[in-house]
Amino acid sequence: MSVQGRITGWPVNDAGRPATLVAALAANAAQAGRQPGFREREYGIWREWTWVQVLDEVLALAAGFETLGLKPGHALTVVGDNRATIYFAMLAANALRAFPSPVYPDVPVEEFKNFVRFGDPDIALAEDQEQVDKLLDLRAQIGRPTTIVYDDPRGLAHYAEPGLIALSEVAERGRRRLAEAPGLAADLVSRAGADDTAVLLYSSGTTGLAKGIPLRHSNITGGIANAEAGGYFRKGERLFAYLPTAWVGDFVFSLAAGVLLQAVINIPERAETALHDLREVAPTFYLAAPRAWDAMLTRIQVGMADSTPLKRRLFDWFIPRAIELERKRLKGHKPTATEVVREWLGNLLVYAPLKDWLGLSRAERAFTGGEAMGEETFLFFRALGIQLKQFYGQTETCALTAAQVEGSVRIDTVGRAMPGVDVRIDDNGEILIRSASVFYGYADNPEATAEALTPDGYLRTGDAGRVQPGGDLVVLGRVSELVETAQGERFIPTFIENRLKFSPYIRNIAVLGAGRDDLTAIVCIDYEATGHWAEQRSLSYSSYAELSQKPEVIELITTEIARVNELQPDALRIRRFVNLHKDFDADDGEITRTRKLRRKVIEQTYARLIDALYGGAREVTFDAKITYEDGRQGTLSRNLSIREV
Template sequence: METGEKTINDVFRNRVNKYGERLAVEKKLNGVWHGATWAQYYARARAAGLGLWSLGVRKGQMVSLLSENRLEWLYTDMGVLGIGAVVIPIYPTLVAEEIEYIINNSESKVIVVENETQLVKVIEIIDRCHMLEKIVVMEKKDASGHARVMSFGGLMARGGKKHAEDPTLFEMLSRDVTQDDLATIVYTSGTTGLPKGAMISHGNIFWVVQSLDAIRPHFASDRDCTVPFLPLSHVFERIAGHYYGMYCGITASYAESIDTLLEDFAQKRPTMILAVPRVCEKVYQKIMAQVREQSSFKQKVFYWGQKVGCRISELREKHRSVPAWLKFKYKIAYTMIFKKLQDRLGGRVTWMTASGAPTAEEIIRFFNAAGITVIQGYGMTETTAPATMQSLADYRIGTTGKPIPGQDIKIADDGEILIKGGNVISGYWKLPDETREAFTPDGYLMSGDIGMFDDEGNILITDRKKDIIITSGGKNVAPQKIENLFKSDPLFTQFIVIGEQKKHLTGLCNINLEEAARLAKEGNIPFSNPAELLGSEKFIAIVQKHVDERNTHLARYEGIKRFRIVKSDFSQDGGELTPSLKVKRRMVQQKYKALIDEMYEREEVADLYKK
């Protein structure tokens, strides 16, 4: 930490002074990388901030930001914070009605949108957004067509003119910001209803980066680089990636899209990657599907190498020495197998995160065997991202690590994780009742998650309190454990457990069509298109065998008795997943009610005859 730093504004200014003409950020658009040095980054953020100032935005007022990851997002974010205003990030996947709710609830004065697609959404609702005065469009070349619309270039020009008139204004405004000032309102992803605006202060943000800095020697330095691809609108990428990366002086090369990720990794060769479990699961499933297409000999070599790698991982986790003979075997296994995975990620990755939800140990050990340590942590929007994190120096698979420095965590009698610390929000925007309900009388945030401490002080997450399934027989079931077990089978890309107040558990699943085609060929099941298999009784019998095999790893009451294949993949667009790829269970149960009822129909009819 530099002397006198108290807010992210101070950090930004000091890193600019320290690194100047070194590359700070870049973004790939249409196959071309566009970048900014630290000095350029600051000048553009200043122009964006002063441009908004010239439009009448003042300290404490709200500016919404509706865009995919791009440099203008970063410029706007740091510009808004620099003038003491408040950033309201909005996911670009949201529909007009959801955007309307956030604009009105936050009382946003200006919204900055990415392109014509997002502009159309806002124009549709603008007459119902009475406090919204201006729409700024990043990709718009001119301001014609609507009196309240202007281009991002026009905003920057206004800011540049303002700086020329008063060269000290931006720095004065940024220095005037205190830790008590509100920095951003992040609306929760709404897995259980209307989103709530979590009020995150400059103090919350700075507390987190300082806390992470206490374990920083094991994680990051200003020689590191990363290729971010998670949405900046999500608190994890914004805090642990954007702000902490700035704190460390890391170069961030933002990927063009998920589809170009491997190409972008190869070009920029990151040393670390911030990811969520679903990304790790997809990579793992794809590799395992490819392995199953190889000859019997190559499969045996792969599984031998994986076993060697996992043994190395286990010994390192226990801080035990690795025998010379095992090191020799691993060298062979790495050259033949794991180097290919490393190369696909750019060849320099030493660690990656899989935070936000539990990840199957089988998948973590696979990456660890390749020399890529998978770091898990635990946190939520209300804790300004991390509350616990694994350390490379004290690593335990199956946990989310110890509380980060300064974090106070205890477990309630019912198993709920309770959290207190400088990263915990003061409350929800304009929701005093919900704020009171979120905290215990002694000031601990009630996380809604069920967990426990292990003997070494690491936190183990069992499930979401609201996700716990209570069967009609009174059994408490943690669905995520079961779902992770099924998703470690390459046949299933998604698996959602159902069973609240039912006699037994059932499941809705998405099928990996590549793996389905391979299994169909093995079973001599004819098909012209893999999608046809999802309605084939012979193929469904194969799926049943996979379900039966997974059930052998579960207690009897945890087993999946029936399942249904959902032919369209669960997605954000379909409404089943949040932008951070978590399942919206309530939405799934509403959308697929007919399928769910079908799985329990016979049982319920039989029960009626018994009465």
């Protein structure tokens, strides 16, 4: 049954636009019904849904979920990778005035109960057998979810546990209901309102238990309208939905923006094929974290090292000159005639082929955010002709606060406030935000809400910053992380850490020194980039642990830290460091799922190693606890060298 032409009305806001995501979906079906809305690669073939077909699927699932007892104001726990059917189920929950609450698929069952604390989530949607098993273990511990809906049936044919049902069966139930009740489709489109919750996300939990962050439809539609007004989004984008579904960036930048702006939402077959699928899609809008851009640059460098001598010579000649030209451009330089000709020739021979190989040949809008980006990486991609820019936002603001605009791009700022966003700095140097995209408060946590929101509606971001005369916002780091050395020198560790992570050889780092005489650091090398560096120098190694303790690698990291030390006041230079024999890991509780440092955990877990850093030892044997993918725990022991800088 198709609803095409049958639904002519939907809730609108004061601007006359669809007031909810489901309303926007109905508008798309009515206005651009035959245009593709979703595409997903399956067994190497791109499967496509038009907007009419998407609306049909969403309404069928909504009618089906209602038979399972999904009620207004309740959460639908969602766990799995990016799938069109999972996105349809999220929108179906919205149609019932319920809301999806996505969870990172790599969260172990021991932590899972932390992400089902709000919204009475008695129904869960799992992508596959692995996630079903996790939810069954969760139910054995806390008694819910009572109903588990699964998308991929492989491996589940002989499961006899109660409450298991296939997503396809839920949709079939819904289709039967829609056929029997002709007015149900229009009713489902119009139920949700602007003030209903559209999604429940969770904070990163760097300082404790993650807080629930409900975002209303009005927050999301308002934030995307602001971004569109500033030119950061355009109608009809080609999007690439590969980001974790539990991250605000995926829900807002992929699903919500795609639906509200009639984009084409392209979904890779799986994480392992994402880079290949990206090239086939060639999106017009692309968002990636700084580390993903770093990995992309490393991939290029590794590929060029294995290329033909001619290609290497062309790359080595054009790229440094392009980077230097871009560096001058950002300072206001206008290219000379010679530079214009060289850029044209470089684009023909080097830049355009590289962009095509990456899948970014049509990326008119490319963004990075979440943490600081290394200058060399930033300049490299802009030198290729990709207009990479930085943006700034939090989950509490739908991640839509400020972003750079072409013609006013600087490496040390996050750009200007988007239209409709008011930014101010309070007396303590904290950044305050007021916008339609700012949430209304944390789930069941009035104390945290009172701390986060001022009486006049500003969000206390927790970030220290300043606004430059031209309006650009500079973010210095977390206000809560402002600490002092024993001599009274104030500093924010994340600011120094981000500078150090500009190095391609440093993946994670913890800068220490609060209440101490000087600064030290625990370094986690970037295995891929450092491994490639070692291979070029014929250095053999068999593991991350062995590579980290190579004298040559320790000397490499010493050089990287010394370079950053030159930019620091003498009292805030790192004096000693140690290369850790493992990376900080979310499963070990050392970082969040979004790769933010849990500083208190680091200080407790590595207390003996920290004592050695400050005790003058030249080496220390340390046993690091590690958690395997199956949940088992072990110990990785290594003799670690401590180096003076």
